[in-house]
Amino acid sequence: MIHVFDGADDLLPALADFVVAQAKEAIYLHGRFSLVLSGGSSPKKLYELLVTDKYRKQIEWSRVFFFFGDERYVPADHPDSNYLMAKKALFDPLDLSPGQIFRMKTELEPAAAAEDYEKDLLGYFSDKPVRFDLVLLGLGDDAHTASLFPHTAVLHEKESLVKEIYIDKVKMFRITLTAPCINQAANVAFLVYGASKAEAMHHIHEDAQNIVEYPAQLIRPQGGSLHWFVDQAATQKLTNK
Numbered sequence: 001m002i003h004v005f006d007g008a009d010d011l012l013p014a015l016a017d018f019v020v021a022q023a024k025e026a027i028y029l030h031g032r033f034s035l036v037l038s039g040g041s042s043p044k045k046l047y048e049l050l051v052t053d054k055y056r057k058q059i060e061w062s063r064v065f066f067f068f069g070d071e072r073y074v075p076a077d078h079p080d081s082n083y084l085m086a087k088k089a090l091f092d093p094l095d096l097s098p099g100q101i102f103r104m105k106t107e108l109e110p111a112a113a114a115e116d117y118e119k120d121l122l123g124y125f126s127d128k129p130v131r132f133d134l135v136l137l138g139l140g141d142d143a144h145t146a147s148l149f150p151h152t153a154v155l156h157e158k159e160s161l162v163k164e165i166y167i168d169k170v171k172m173f174r175i176t177l178t179a180p181c182i183n184q185a186a187n188v189a190f191l192v193y194g195a196s197k198a199e200a201m202h203h204i205h206e207d208a209q210n211i212v213e214y215p216a217q218l219i220r221p222q223g224g225s226l227h228w229f230v231d232q233a234a235t236q237k238l239t240n241k
């Protein structure tokens with residue numbers, strides 16, 4: 001489902017309401033809410049909104065468990081760290097207990113960090129399938145999402161839940177949830193705004209399936225819901241909105 005808004009200023013509150021609704025439902029159904037955070041620049045404002053009085057009061061934050069869709073292979077205190085961005089915008093203002101935050105440990109070797117994170121996921125879900133309540137995703141101008149970049153081997157991963165991948169384009173390793181892992185989620189929500197995303201949105205939604213060129217096409221939750229929270233600028237090249 002594509003939800004189109006004039007701009008980020010009305011898109012973000014709507015997505016924050018969606019997060020609140022999913023949190024309440026998950027906590028009601030199974031006592032806790034597993035939320036996968038997206039990295040990049042677009043979600044920072046959403047995280048900052050969620051800690052404002054209006055939203056802060058609506059969620060039992062002690063029952064929320066935070067995961068990451070991907071991480072840049074930089075130290076946790078590095079300005080490019082997705083963890084650091086979320087820590088400043090969300091974790092610190094909410095004063096969460098450390099057990100609620102599942103960080104990708106970039107102090108380990110890339111493969112070891114991916115393996116370690118997969119163990120964390122299996123540990124959190126124990127005997128149940130790894131099925132996040134809500135996965136938040138961004139979208140790159142090149143139609144990548146999480147760290148599922150065009151023309152990379154991880155796009156064809158069928159078994160692992162988490163993989164390390166060297167991305168030539170950004171000259172660094174990334175640790176990322178795989179598409180099979182994301183597609184096990186109960187809900188997936190893309191957060192996409194700005195004209196620079198319009199070309200990618202057109203290809204993803206209106207071109208034939210070509211996951212190597214447009215990796216975001218891989219995101220098809222099996223038995224879960226898929227939502228696109230987008231603004232007018234990002235949908236300007238869609239022929240049928």
Ligand code: 6PG
Nearest residue numbers: 039040041042138139140145146
């Ligand atoms: C990352 C992200 C990545 C991001 C897109 C969009 O670590 O960079 O997880 O997938 O969502 O690159 O980034 P922007 O929101 O900055 O445009």
